[in-house]
Amino acid sequence: MDKSKTKDDVIRLTVVGDGTVGKTFMLVRYVTNKLPLGYEPTIFETHNCTINLNEKRYNVILSDTSGQEYSDRMRSFSYSFALSNCFLICFAVDSRTSFENISHVWIKDVKKANRKASIVLVGTKSDLRNTPNETISKEEILKLVKEIKAHSYVECSAYTKDGIDNVFNEAVRVAAKNMDKNSKCVIS
Numbered sequence: 001m002d003k004s005k006t007k008d009d010v011i012r013l014t015v016v017g018d019g020t021v022g023k024t025f026m027l028v029r030y031v032t033n034k035l036p037l038g039y040e041p042t043i044f045e046t047h048n049c050t051i052n053l054n055e056k057r058y059n060v061i062l063s064d065t066s067g068q069e070y071s072d073r074m075r076s077f078s079y080s081f082a083l084s085n086c087f088l089i090c091f092a093v094d095s096r097t098s099f100e101n102i103s104h105v106w107i108k109d110v111k112k113a114n115r116k117a118s119i120v121l122v123g124t125k126s127d128l129r130n131t132p133n134e135t136i137s138k139e140e141i142l143k144l145v146k147e148i149k150a151h152s153y154v155e156c157s158a159y160t161k162d163g164i165d166n167v168f169n170e171a172v173r174v175a176a177k178n179m180d181k182n183s184k185c186v187i188s
């Protein structure tokens with residue numbers, strides 16, 4: 001059986017970041033095109049979809065996380081994390097704490113779980129940039145991108161839908177590129 005072929009077709013994306021940054025809203029908006037208003041789930045069930053990019057079709061498995069993983073850290077957390085090809089590490093552009101926790105908490109967990117996975121840094125709630133709220137500057141973000149060696153930075157708003165499709169297209173693009181690179185490093 002050609003194991004590598006079936007494996008390469010599947011891309012596992014895992015969304016992490018502090019609670020309330022908007023991870024679940026981002027996923028629900030992308031998958032259903034709606035906002036989960038009125039019921040606000042803490043977590044969005046794992047969802048399979050296909051994303052076409054550069055005339056190629058990818059089977060994508062999207063996983064949300066809720067922080068619950070911490071209570072049972074050594075099992076579900078490390079297990080689902082270890083399988084991930086790409087992490088979308090999120091902060092909300094109006095939350096300095098969520099931004100700082102990326103270098104304090106999230107990058108460490110992600111690296112511990114899977115050193116080879118790609119990293120896309122995601123700034124959520126971009127609609128708040130047009131309000132008097134204090135938001136994280138582009139300079140600070142670029143500095144963090146370099147520090148954590150993220151493959152890219154994307155910004156989105158589940159409320160306005162700005163950048164939502166781009167988050168997932170970009171994640172698939174960097175994951176596919178990274179998997180390609182890793183599969184070429186075969187030791188025979």
Ligand SMILES: Nc1nc2c(ncn2[C@@H]2O[C@H](COP(=O)(O)OP(=O)(O)O)[C@@H](O)[C@H]2O)c(=O)[nH]1
Pocket residue numbers: 017018019020021022023024025026040041042043124125126127128156157158159160
């Ligand atoms: N302004 C704004 N608020 C948002 C956006 N997305 C989510 N929120 C709010 O942030 C809260 C937390 O979102 P949620 O997706 O549950 O966060 P999670 O804990 O990271 O999954 C919700 O009550 C939303 O109303 C957004 O794009 N813009």
Ligand SMILES: [Mg+2]
Pocket residue numbers: 023024025041042043044064065066
């Ligand atoms: Mg959630």
